[in-house]
Amino acid sequence: MSVLQGKKILLGVSGGIAAYKTAFLVRLFIKAGAEVQVLMTPASKDFVTPLTLATLSKNPVYSEFIHAEEDGNPTWNNHVDLALWADFMVIAPATANSLSKMANGTCDNLLLATYLSSKCPVYIAPAMDLDMYKHPTTLDSFTKLQLFGNTIIPAESGELASGLSGEGRMAEPENIIAFLEADILKNLPLNGKKILITAGPTYEAIDPVRFIGNHSTGKMGFDLANEAAKLGAEVILISGPTSLKVSNTSVKVVRVVSSQEMYDACHLYYNSMDVVIAAAAVADFTPKNVAVQKLKKTEGDFSIELVKTKDILASLGAAKKNQLLIGFALETENELENAKLKIEKKNLDLIVLNSLNDEGAGFGKPTNKITFIDKDFKEESMELKSKEEVAIDILNKVIQHFHA
Structure with a gap:
């Protein structure tokens, strides 16, 4: 049985082409026995629909602070409650833009507000073109985020959306699951006993x-x-x-x-x-x-x-x-x-x-x-x-x- 069995996973999706892979990632989380709540940046909805992720996760998907009800009375999507609910937060894909905002405390969408309120371990799966991945500002974001206690899931090498091939491709969903399971397991107090x-x-x-x-x-x-x-x-x-x-x-x-x-x-x-x-x-x-x-x-x-x-x-x-x-x-x-x-x-x-x-x-x-x-x-x-x-x-x- 996966160590993710029974765990509450908050999946943050930012606006990159790799967002399409999150449908497969959600499915693997569910198969591992986890409960999944998806948060999306507004830009990410151009790459994968909230309906797809809501159907796969069996939970409503949130992307805005305010939820408009049919009766005209809006409700607030409480980012603090969402953050406290989670056992783990996974941000995949994490674009260069979102990484920079997370590293510097910019808070202009629901995903970022929830991240800044999180108390649980946070895993970040970056996805961007190879030159962006190696840019000094991106490397600086990685350093800051790791100093804050976040864990970076290394990007993989392969064909990129630009047509180039190299490092910067988001880790495949099955590799993200394997990385989380191995990292969680090694930190369990009776691991190896x-x-x-x-x-x-x-x-x-x-x-x-x-x-x-x-x-x-x-x-x-x-x-x-x-x-x-x-x-x-x-x-x-x-x-x-x-x-x-x-x-x-x-x-x-x-x-x-x-x-x-x-x-x-x-x-x-x-x-x-x-x-x-x-x-x-x-x-x-x-x-x-x-x-x-x-x-x-x-x-x-x-x-x-x-x-x-x-x-x-x-x-x-x-x-x-x-x-x-x-x-x-x-x-x-x-x-x-x-x-x-x-x-x-x-x-x-x-x-x-x-x-x-x-x-x-x-x-x-x-x-x-x-x-x-x-x-x-x-x-x-x-x-x-x-x-x-x-x-x-x-x-x-x-x-x-x-x-x-």
Whole structure:
């Protein structure tokens, strides 16, 4: 999945012949999962129609400060709101004229007013003839704009509208997308990190029909996987039986059923991981003997002999090299003491404690209330939050570990 998935892109189009390519650019943004709002300078409408870009972006296109309503009452296109809405602003094509105005603070159209109000990262794809591209005033504009924190997407070489061939051609739409994705990804805090996350329950078979399990839905682990991928990590999610699906298609999901299958899957990937977050509710016991046929109901009492399952987290702690190992503790009594014992026993770097005694915490709920305890037994209690917010808190601990 593209890192542009779910992002809000403000596309500014200025008046050059390369404006015709913005139809393809908008289409690629939409295909990447972004939401696109187009702003046009008045001159750009000579090269591509607002109707084309509005149809492709599925949003109205703005080019003037004032919008004339059919009832005769004009409305204001608020450049400040447009600027604050965006996660990223892309100006393509950026003509020499627009570049000069942006560099020197000239504000004579809606696009420029929105640019000057922007707080988000701004990417600029210049387009002009080769002599204009190399002119000292244009080079000065590039220098100023980069000093302001803008990013220039280099122009490409090729045939130009003048009939000449050389540098100055706007980067092709697919190259603009690739440039943005690479630039955004390299700045994400978990870029290059490999994270293994376990989620959900395990089912321990009694017979072909029945099993021993628990009420875990897997939501905490799935939220962790989605958020970690958004932060640039390469994520493997090992999940027990659950109906949940990851919203981020870049997450590799490994489906398992039993605790033994989860044990095997964890150790298959463990050595290549930078971080392991064990959020699964793994069964502590499994039937010693699994019936081949469905067990029949009897008149008398019925008993099943249980044996302990392998302790996945302890086995990972014993094999730990440089991995950051994070476990979960769901307790009902002596919460802090039990959690601290797990840290020592399982060689953890951090444990996430949640208590069934806290309202809103536990299985099957959209919220959780946790306490962080690190390997030095330093405690940090958090307020009740959504599991998505808890996932972000946990991943912030991971980021702090690598950026300390």
